[in-house]
Amino acid sequence: MGVLEDFAGWVVYDILHMTQGEPLTEALNFFIYDTLKIFILLLVITFVVGVIRTFITPKKIRDFLAHRKYGTGNALAALMGIPTPFCTCSVIPLFIGFIQAGVPLGITFSFLISSPVINEVAVVMLLGLVGWEITALYIGIGFVIAVVTGYVLGKLGLEDQIEDFVYEVKSKNTSKNEEMTWKERIKIGWEESRIITQQVAPYIIIGIAVGGLIHGYVPEDFFLHYAGPGNPFAVPVAVLIGIPLYSNAAGTIPIVQALMAKGMAVGTALVLMMSITALSFPQLLILRKVVKTRLLAILVAILAISFIITGYVFNFLIR
Amino acid sequence: MKIEILGSGCANCRRLEENARKAVEKTGKKAEIVKVTDFAQIASYGVMRTPALVIDGKIKSEGRIPDVDEIAKML
Numbered sequence: 106m107g108v109l110e111d112f113a114g115w116v117v118y119d120i121l122h123m124t125q126g127e128p129l130t131e132a133l134n135f136f137i138y139d140t141l142k143i144f145i146l147l148l149v150i151t152f153v154v155g156v157i158r159t160f161i162t163p164k165k166i167r168d169f170l171a172h173r174k175y176g177t178g179n180a181l182a183a184l185m186g187i188p189t190p191f192c193t194c195s196v197i198p199l200f201i202g203f204i205q206a207g208v209p210l211g212i213t214f215s216f217l218i219s220s221p222v223i224n225e226v227a228v229v230m231l232l233g234l235v236g237w238e239i240t241a242l243y244i245g246i247g248f249v250i251a252v253v254t255g256y257v258l259g260k261l262g263l264e265d266q267i268e269d270f271v272y273e274v275k276s277k278n279t280s281k282n283e284e285m286t287w288k289e290r291i292k293i294g295w296e297e298s299r300i301i302t303q304q305v306a307p308y309i310i311i312g313i314a315v316g317g318l319i320h321g322y323v324p325e326d327f328f329l330h331y332a333g334p335g336n337p338f339a340v341p342v343a344v345l346i347g348i349p350l351y352s353n354a355a356g357t358i359p360i361v362q363a364l365m366a367k368g369m370a371v372g373t374a375l376v377l378m379m380s381i382t383a384l385s386f387p388q389l390l391i392l393r394k395v396v397k398t399r400l401l402a403i404l405v406a407i408l409a410i411s412f413i414i415t416g417y418v419f420n421f422l423i424r
Numbered sequence: 425m426k427i428e429i430l431g432s433g434c435a436n437c438r439r440l441e442e443n444a445r446k447a448v449e450k451t452g453k454k455a456e457i458v459k460v461t462d463f464a465q466i467a468s469y470g471v472m473r474t475p476a477l478v479i480d481g482k483i484k485s486e487g488r489i490p491d492v493d494e495i496a497k498m499l
């Protein structure tokens with residue numbers, strides 16, 4: 106990425122004539138470099154995933170997961186959630202479709218958790234901003250938490266917590282099932298790439314700008330005092346703040362990355378990112394339409410506990 | 425002809441509706457555009473990703489936003 110670094114430096118020092126070493130200069134330098142890098146990565150990767158996605162449609166996933174056993178079923182569901190993002194507004198039709206086709210409740214939730222946490226946008230942001238080690242950790246932990254949460258939820262036998270109308274919806278199977286040509290798949294891939302990039306662009310720009318300001322202005326080691334490995338409350342506080350917050354991976358990751366650079370412990374940072382992306386208050390409200398409050402409370406509890414344990418474990422392991 | 429836009433009213437659904445409207449204008453066909461926002465009703469089409477485009481009861485696209493020309497062809 107040397108070319109991009111040179112470009113950002115050229116804009117800041119030569120075009121804008123800013124003084125090297127000043128916080129604003131460095132913040133702007135960071136901002137230009139990071140934004141360009143992320144957008145280039147994003148366009149390429151969303152295109153590739155967009156093409157892959159024309160092969161694995163939600164219907165194929167649904168049929169593949171129907172009547173699976175807990176355990177392997179959860180792992181498969183979490184795996185399928187990775188290349189299949191859906192917007193919050195698709196949660197309900199997806200949930201109804203899965204349950205009706207006989208996908209067990211806990212397996213459905215493994216999918217619903219893995220999908221917003223691990224996706225190509227999150228991977229691009231992490232790869233671009235924090236390197237592959239943390240990216241791999243993030244994917245691994247997100248996967249395990251999606252599997253475990255869905256498994257526990259499934260074993261609790263909460264099927265009575267699904268609203269009755271979910272079973273009563275009569276679905277006509279009017280779906281088209283034509284084979285697509287490669288030309289069509291590539292067209293759809295580009296279309297997806299453009300739409301996703303457009304959608305997350307404001308989040309990325311705001312996220313990177315805020316991250317850049319933190320880089321430039323917050324004193325070194327500031328978070329080492331408050332959220333470093335020495336503070337035992339940092340993990341639960343991060344999780345409790347993160348769960349109700351609504352943001353996607355694009356907006357969250359650059360900010361958390363900056364917090365990490367200022368001393369936030371890695372485990373705390375990881376679970377902060379995940380608790381923000383996995384679940385949010387608006388999403389709980391939407392889910393409430395198809396499942397009862399008790400199930401949602403249990404879901405939040407399982408997620409919070411697994412995030413907190415994960416945070417402590419990784420703060421202990423990585424120092 | 426009846427065109428239905430399935431979706432809960434997020435930005436993508438509005439964009440799809442706009443494209444459908446333009447496509448109708450472009451082709452000069454007589455078509456009625458209806459928005460379906462009720463979740464139970466959306467699910468009853470067997471759709472799992474919104475927004476979806478349904479023309480005369482047939483699902484034409486799902487989870488994506490076809491452009492004006494593509495919708496015009498469907499009409």
